[in-house]
Amino acid sequence: MSLWEYANPKKFLALSERVMPVLWVLALGLLVGGLAWGFFFTPDDYRQGSTVKIIYLHVPAALLAINIWLMMLAASLVWLIRRHHVSALAARAAAPIGAVMTLIALVTGAIWGQPMWGTWWEWDPRLTSFLILFLFYLGYMALWSAIDDPDTAADLTGVLCLVGSVFALLSRYAVNFWNQGLHQGSSFLRVAALGGDSAERVSNVFFYPLLTCIAGFVLLFLALLLYRTGTEIRARRIKALLARERIAS
Numbered sequence: 623m624s625l626w627e628y629a630n631p632k633k634f635l636a637l638s639e640r641v642m643p644v645l646w647v648l649a650l651g652l653l654v655g656g657l658a659w660g661f662f663f664t665p666d667d668y669r670q671g672s673t674v675k676i677i678y679l680h681v682p683a684a685l686l687a688i689n690i691w692l693m694m695l696a697a698s699l700v701w702l703i704r705r706h707h708v709s710a711l712a713a714r715a716a717a718p719i720g721a722v723m724t725l726i727a728l729v730t731g732a733i734w735g736q737p738m739w740g741t742w743w744e745w746d747p748r749l750t751s752f753l754i755l756f757l758f759y760l761g762y763m764a765l766w767s768a769i770d771d772p773d774t775a776a777d778l779t780g781v782l783c784l785v786g787s788v789f790a791l792l793s794r795y796a797v798n799f800w801n802q803g804l805h806q807g808s809s810f811l812r813v814a815a816l817g818g819d820s821a822e823r824v825s826n827v828f829f830y831p832l833l834t835c836i837a838g839f840v841l842l843f844l845a846l847l848l849y850r851t852g853t854e855i856r857a858r859r860i861k862a863l864l865a866r867e868r869i870a871s
Contacts, residue, residue, distance in 0.1 A: 629706035631855045638848040645845035652838030660831035667828075676734045682839035684725035684752070688791075690720035690843065691755065694762075695787045698780035701724055708851070710776035711858065714766050715850035719843055721759035728752055751789050758786035760871065772858065 628634045660678035697713035700706055709792035731749065732742045743749070762779055769775035 626704075626706075629708050631703075631708055631859075635707050635852055637854060638852050642845055642848050645841050645848070649838055649841035649845050652834055653842060654838075656831050656834030656838050660828070664827055664831060670738065673734055673737050674828065676730050677828065678835045679831060680727055680730035680734060683723045683730065683838045685836065686839055686843055687720060687724040687727050687752070687755065688717050688781060690723060691759070691783070691786060694720065695783045697774075698783040701776050702780045707776075707858070708855065708859060709778070710772075711854040712847065712851045713779070714776075715854050716843075717759055717763050717766070718849055719757065719846050719850070721763065723839075723843075724756040724759060728756060753818060755786065755789045758782070762786065 628637055657678055661675050666672045666676065694713040694716050697709040697716070700709035701713070728749075731752075735744065736742050762782055765779050765782060766775050769778065
């Protein structure tokens, strides 16, 4: 069985209908469990206090904000090279989800930054690149809406996705490029035993609920992506039928 078989809208919709119920159940279970675990059953950090618990929303949203754009890039490249309509519609369907995740990351980052840095906003390299990424999401969605011909819209948004990918990667590695930024480097994969140096590593007591939340966010994205892509496919079919009726009449 080839993955390209699901470029066929009928096969894609049939797969989505089978997979989505499982994804919804797993996503909601992991999200509710992970957030409850993180917010109610983990201790305060000895430096950041209860503010540290914002990571259970901020980190998953920030990871998805970047990786959703990269998924859109991959789908756009498939469209530009192989002209599979499902891939173009999947990229379009993912954009609003990515925009919401980017907004969540910016808002939760500001909530964390105010007590930690003494300001709601700082023109830090990673924060600035995230703001630009959010504007790219808005521009991508606006470009889709502004062009009537769907194939032309898919072509132009695919090019925009290529350009915006620079900022998606910049958001991920900004701390490495500019060491003078306020935003700390990634500590997600550096796990310490309980009682370790939490200034440099994420302790297991925070890491495991965080991992659960990340898994829940990822599965939620997949469920939303399948749902929204199916909606885009059906909307395109309706437009095609209406166009045929106008021509016939």
